[in-house]
Amino acid sequence: MQLLGMDQQSFGDALRLGLRTAARRVRQRASLLLAVTIGGGAVALMGGLSPWMIVLGAALALVLAALVSLEGEDAGAAERASSRAQRSAAAEMAGRWRAALDAVPDPVIVLNHGGAIVHINPAAREIYALLRPGGQPSLLSRDPIFLQAIDEVLDDGRQQSVEIQERIPFDRRVRITLTAVPETSADEDGPRVVIALRDLTDQDRLGRMRADFVANASHELRTPLASLVGFIETLQGRASDDPVARARFLGIMGQQAARMSRLVDDLLSLSRVEMREHVPPRTAIDLNDTVAAAVQALEPVARAAGATLKFSPCDGPAVVLGETDEIVQVVQNLVQNGLKYGAPGSPVAVTVRREARGPTSRIAVAVRDEGPGIPPEHLPRLTERFYRVNPKSSREKGGTGLGLAIVKHIINRHRGEFRIESELGKGSTFTFVIDEQARRPSAAL
Ligand SMILES: Nc1ncnc2c1ncn2[C@@H]1O[C@H](COP(=O)(O)OP(=O)(O)O)[C@@H](O)[C@H]1O
Ligand SMILES: [Mg+2]
Incomplete structure (x- = not known):
């Protein structure tokens, strides 16, 4: 049940407190009233009034005073309890909006009416470790454009959007949107401006x-x-x-x-x-067959280069969900690279094998040459478009610098993994791995 905007328990507390205070006040005033009564009685005796009438009047005055005091205390206690209830409701609200902002993956900072920070969500804390509640937003950036935007939004409540270039901790461009929160309470520490930050560096x-x-x-x-x-x-x-x-x-x-x-x-x-790339292939293909066909098509190229191609299929079917043309393109790119950049006349080996991985298994296709190998610093960049270890030699050999970029995208489309291993003086191995399809009779080709 609600009384004066309070629940039963708070109302009971308020009443008890009121009665206790009233009793104290009555006790404090009782001696005064006694003195007044005695004084009044003496005066009345001298003036001819009945002393009992005076005592009765004083007693009535005493009860009246007690009632008035009780009522006043009652109202005061109710007021205090209601403001306590209001404060706890405000704290609960604050807890809720803070929790909501904490769930936002982008950095968000909230300022109060005075322009001081009242909240920093975890994404913002991660980037701007110096920011503290109660601190000034200038710790985020001292850029005058940003500081002026804060003044303006505090002033007229109109949304502001600015871009700043940061140098520390590293170079980045950040878009900052400052939005005024409609005034819901007079609480000085309530949210007034929400600052949302967006890192434009990736873009x-x-x-x-x-x-x-x-x-x-x-x-x-x-x-x-x-x-x-x-x-x-x-x-x-x-x-x-x-x-x-x-x-x-x-x-x-x-x-x-x-x-x-x-x-x-x-x-x-x-x-x-x-x-x-976002649509994975859905056709079941046997990599033993597809890779064998791709290798076979390159026999004349290998012969012309005086090299030999060795193909080793894996035991049993090697079924994956794949696009035949794309897998052929991958194998041909890798084998051509092996022939181009491997030692002249040395063999290029293509192997299909099964890799167990917990309850599932994957099919790995490896293309290995016995060439001079690739210096390790180049390995992470080989799949970038137009990246070549030696541009002149690549061009002379008819390379476009796009082969491995195409390979990487095709393997991504197959949700597979692409690995490059190389040992200087020994050769390089390029491997792609794709999940094997569960071996059901209907899936076999
Ligand atoms: N088997 C290999 N051995 C040594 N270097 C290789 C091998 N395969 C690729 N590379 C290096 O990676 C670069 C990029 O390969 P790729 O994207 O196929 O382009 P391209 O072959 O057209 O130059 C090549 O220019 C070469 O420097
Ligand atoms: Mg190539």
Whole structure:
């Protein structure tokens, strides 16, 4: 039951406190009233009034005073209890909004009416370790644009959005949105401004990567194109009557055109596989068969390079969910690299094997060469577009610098893992691993 906005228990407490205080006051005033009564009695006796009447009047006055005092105390206690209840409700509210902001994954900071920090959520605490409740937001940034935005939002309550460049602890661009909270209470420490921070560094890096990619692709295309244009001019000019020079130039022009065409093919492959990366393949294929076919198709290339290809399938079917064309592309890219960058005439081995992993198993396909190997500092960057250990040698060997980037995206699409291991002087092993499909009779091909 609710009484004066309080529950029964608080009302009972308030009443008990009121009665105790009233009794104390009555006790304090009783001696005064006694003196008044005696004095009054004497005066009355002298003036002819009955002393009993005076005593009765004084007693009535005493009871009246007690009642008035009780009522006043009652109201005071109720007021105090109600403000206590209000304070606990406000604390509960504060606990709730703080918990809600703590669940936000982006950094959020809250200021009070005076512009001091009243809350820092965990995401903000992680980045801005110096911030403390009660502190000033200038510890977050001293950028005048930010400080002015705080003043303005405190002033007129209009949302502000600013971008600041930070140098410490590392270079990053941050967008800060300052939003005023509608006034719900007069509490000085209540939330007044919510500061939400968004790190734009990743977005910037992606933008830069895109711009770099376009610049690299254009550069790769422009080099053979410039050479083609040069030879055309030469053929139209001084070489027009020289059949030997013409034949030689046409040969080079053919190579340059082929290089451009490989580059365009690889660019298209990359964009196609990137577009499909979020949709994993759903067809069950046997990697023993797919890899064998891919290796077989490269036999003539290996023979021309004086190298041998060794293929070892795994025991039993090696069924995974995969896209045959893409797996063939992966194997061919890796085997071609092994033939190109391995020791001349040395073997390239392709192995399919089963890797147990707890109750499930995965199928691993490894392509190993016996070449000079790759210095370890290059390994993490090999799958970046256009990254080459030796750009000149790659170009001379007909490489586009996109092969391993395509491989990585295809393996990502298959939700697989791609590993590169290399030992200088011994050779390199490129391995991709894909979950094996549970062996059901219907899944077998
Ligand atoms: N088997 C290998 N042995 C040594 N280096 C390799 C091997 N495979 C790839 N690389 C290095 O990785 C680079 C990137 O390979 P890739 O993306 O296939 O591009 P490309 O072959 O067109 O140059 C190559 O330029 C080469 O420097
Ligand atoms: Mg390659």
